[in-house]
Amino acid sequence: MGQPNGSISIHNRQNTSLPLDELPTVTFDKFAEWIVRAGPVDLDTNSKKAQHDEHWRPMVDLCHPCTIPYTVLGRTASLAEDARLVLRTANITSVKFPEGYRSATPGVTESLVSLLRTDVLKGVLRHYLHDLFLFGYRPQAVFHENATARDITQNMYEELLAEAMMPHT
Structure with missing residues (x-):
């Protein structure tokens, strides 16, 4: 139901x-x-x-x-963009945040x-x-x-x- x-x-x-x-x-x-x-x-x-x-x-x-x-305050509405920023800020290039997340x-x-x-x-x-x-x-x-x-x-x-x-x- x-x-x-x-x-x-x-x-x-x-x-x-x-x-x-x-x-x-x-x-x-x-x-x-x-x-x-x-x-x-x-x-x-x-x-x-x-x-x-x-x-x-x-x-x-x-x-x-x-x-x-x-350094970064993220939010769910911009999760993919914020995750990429965190990875760049931490100089992490070996990890990619999955694309396609849409709230x-x-x-x-x-x-x-x-x-x-x-x-x-x-x-x-x-x-x-x-x-x-x-x-x-x-x-x-x-x-x-x-x-x-x-x-x-x-x-x-x-x-x-x-x-x-x-x-x-």
Whole structure:
């Protein structure tokens, strides 16, 4: 049986009494709401660490790119190009990264993000704001078909960036 449109399966590994095909399906919008409700992790106290495993935490919390002087910051969207850069930078000529990798994510992302309520979208953008900015992602770029959603998302992103740049008093 296939997943409903806009759904992903997230299985609770602690619940072994049910077969995998009987575990509940979590929709993308419910998952996004969970991310927003969980809130940011306070890195000084790890106050919400239990609610965020490494799969959902912002990369800046895990990789510390502002304190570790990385030579290359790569991303899945440009994996082949980034891998070639890493190999060139390390002067490795005997290894070739396989060609042909193409992410299917862009085609799916617009339909899933379109399901989110405005407040949830803004909360997700706030949660991952540093990652989006640092890694050069522009959230409005996921909207190829829906110009209104693209404009709304761009405005949200710019507002959040402006908030983040304001000195805290």
